[in-house]
Amino acid sequence: MRVLFVLDPLEQLQLETETSLLLAAEFRRRGHETWYSLEEDFTVTDRGVYTTAHELNVLPTGAPQAGEAQVEDASEFSLILMRQDPPVDAAYRFVAQALTSVGERTVVVNKPESVLAWNEKLLPLHFPDLCPPTLVSRHVEALEEFVRAQGTAVVKPISECSGRGIHVVTAETAPPVIRATLQRYPGDPVIVQRYLPEVLSGDKRLFLVGGECIGAVNRVPAAPDKLANIHQGARVEATALNARDRYIAERVGPFLRQHGLWLAGLDVIGGFLTEVNVTSPSALRQINAVTGKRHEPRVVDFLEGLVA
Numbered sequence: 263m264r265v266l267f268v269l270d271p272l273e274q275l276q277l278e279t280e281t282s283l284l285l286a287a288e289f290r291r292r293g294h295e296t297w298y299s300l301e302e303d304f305t306v307t308d309r310g311v312y313t314t315a316h317e318l319n320v321l322p323t324g325a326p327q328a329g330e331a332q333v334e335d336a337s338e339f340s341l342i343l344m345r346q347d348p349p350v351d352a353a354y355r356f357v358a359q360a361l362t363s364v365g366e367r368t369v370v371v372n373k374p375e376s377v378l379a380w381n382e383k384l385l386p387l388h389f390p391d392l393c394p395p396t397l398v399s400r401h402v403e404a405l406e407e408f409v410r411a412q413g414t415a416v417v418k419p420i421s422e423c424s425g426r427g428i429h430v431v432t433a434e435t436a437p438p439v440i441r442a443t444l445q446r447y448p449g450d451p452v453i454v455q456r457y458l459p460e461v462l463s464g465d466k467r468l469f470l471v472g473g474e475c476i477g478a479v480n481r482v483p484a485a486p487d488k489l490a491n492i493h494q495g496a497r498v499e500a501t502a503l504n505a506r507d508r509y510i511a512e513r514v515g516p517f518l519r520q521h522g523l524w525l526a527g528l529d530v531i532g533g534f535l536t537e538v539n540v541t542s543p544s545a546l547r548q549i550n551a552v553t554g555k556r557h558e559p560r561v562v563d564f565l566e567g568l569v570a
Contacts, residue, residue, distance in 0.1 A: 263569060265289050266315060266339040267298040268357060270346050272326045280324075281544040282345040285565075287320040288558040292566075296320075297339070298328070301346060301353045304336075304360055311336040311360045337365040340569050344372060345542045349421035350381070369568045372540050373522025380521070383420055383453055385538040388517070392510055392535040395456040402440055405454050409436040414457040419443055420450050423541070425491030430457055460532025465491070466501055467545040468528040469557070471564050473515030475528075477549040477557045478503055498545075500552040506533040514538065524568065525561070 267282055269275070275283065286296045296318045303314040313336050317329030336342065342361060346354060358374035386393035397408040398420070409415040410433040417439050419427040427446070429439045436454075443452050464480035480501035481491065503511075507530055514535070518526050527543030529536045549557055 263289075263294045263340045263566070264338065265294055265296050266313070266334075266336070266342045267296065267318060268342065268344045268346055269298045269300065271300060272298075272328060275326065277324050279544055279547060281546040282343070282542070283320050283324060283326055284546055284550075284558045285343070285561060286318055286326075287324075288562045290320065292562065297334070298326075301357050304357050306360045311364050336361065337368050339368055341565060342368060342370045343565075344370065344374065344377065347542050348382070348423040350378065350541065351421070369565075371522075371524050371565065371568070372526075373524075376521040376523050377540055380523070380538075380540065381420060382539050382541060383418060383537055385540070386535045389510075389513060389535060392513060394458055394531075394534040394536065397454050398451050400444065400451045402437075402444070405440050405452060406433075406436055408454050409433055409440075412454075412456045416453075416455045416457050417443055418453040418455065419447050420453055421447060423539075428491075455536065458532045458534060458536075464499070464501070464531075465496075465536075466507065466528075466530040467548075468503070468507065468511055468530060469543065469546060469549055470511060470515060470518060470526045470528060471561050472524055473517075473519040475503065475508075475511040475515075476560050477546075477553060477555075478507070479545055479548045479552050481545075481548075498548045498552055504533075506530075510535050524564070 267286060269282060289296050297315040298318040299313040299315045305312045313334055314331050315334045316331050319327040321327055358378050361370045361374045387396060399405055409431060414432055417429045417431055431439050440452060464482045466478055466480050468475045468478045478501050480499045481496040482499060484495040510530055523540045525543050527539035546557055
């Protein structure tokens with residue numbers, strides 16, 4: 263089987279958290295070919311979708327090694343994994359829309375139409391009883407009033423990842439943060455969400471494959487004023503799913519299967535669903551580390567099954 267990963271530039275990948283390379287190494291252990299392309303490598307013509315692809319090897323250190331580049335018909339790959347980080351901007355949308363037409367012989371994960379349809383920070387609002395009080399708007403007065411009503415809130419840009427642009431605010435500190443966020447991301451609405459003090463005990467990442475949770479890790483802020491995000495210095499620890507966690511996964515899982523969102527990361531704080539990561543869900547390395555088990559074989563088993 264020939265597998266193509268659509269990645270961010272290799273030099274930007276953070277090896278300590280990179281799930282894509284973990285999957286690529288498992289595919290290669292099974293004798294599959296692994297390749298990668300960047301967003302800029304794709305071309306669409308009236309004859310099909312083409313990409314300049316490099317063979318992708320993973321060294322024993324976990325670092326990627328690129329082979330020579332060659333132009334490939336995207337439909338010649340059995341499986342294409344879109345693994346670019348947000349934002350879902352024009353370059354991302356171009357590749358996603360192109361891959362909707364690669365043909366029936368090629369499986370694309372996650373389903374590009376669904377990734378384009380469901381913003382991962384807005385998707386929890388599809389389950390209003392699972393998520394904390396939230397407002398998404400470009401109206402400054404409404405955003406400020408929401409923060410005043412909540413007392414303390416979290417301000418998030420709609421298009422970022424890895425904790426970038428997230429701020430905890432009060433009624434006094436919210437106005438400049440909200441205005442700065444709107445200015446930094448022109449045209450985008452801003453998310454304000456009730457601050458959940460349970461975050462000091464951790465933000466759980468549940469890794470779902472085919473709508474079923476295969477593992478989880480708890481991410482604990484490095485300090486009370488820091489974020490519970492691995493890229494922001496959070497430490498990781500083992501965790502067990504409680505009844506609420508399982509209920510959230512059971513509620514969201516069928517939706518993910520229905521829409522071809524085969525790989526997903528649910529973020530749960532204090533029993534509330536705060537994000538559903540579907541662009542490049544990660545933390546598999548951290549789940550392996552805290553459980554002492556390798557979970558990538560189960561992921562690749564599932565992906566092989568999609569192609570079969």
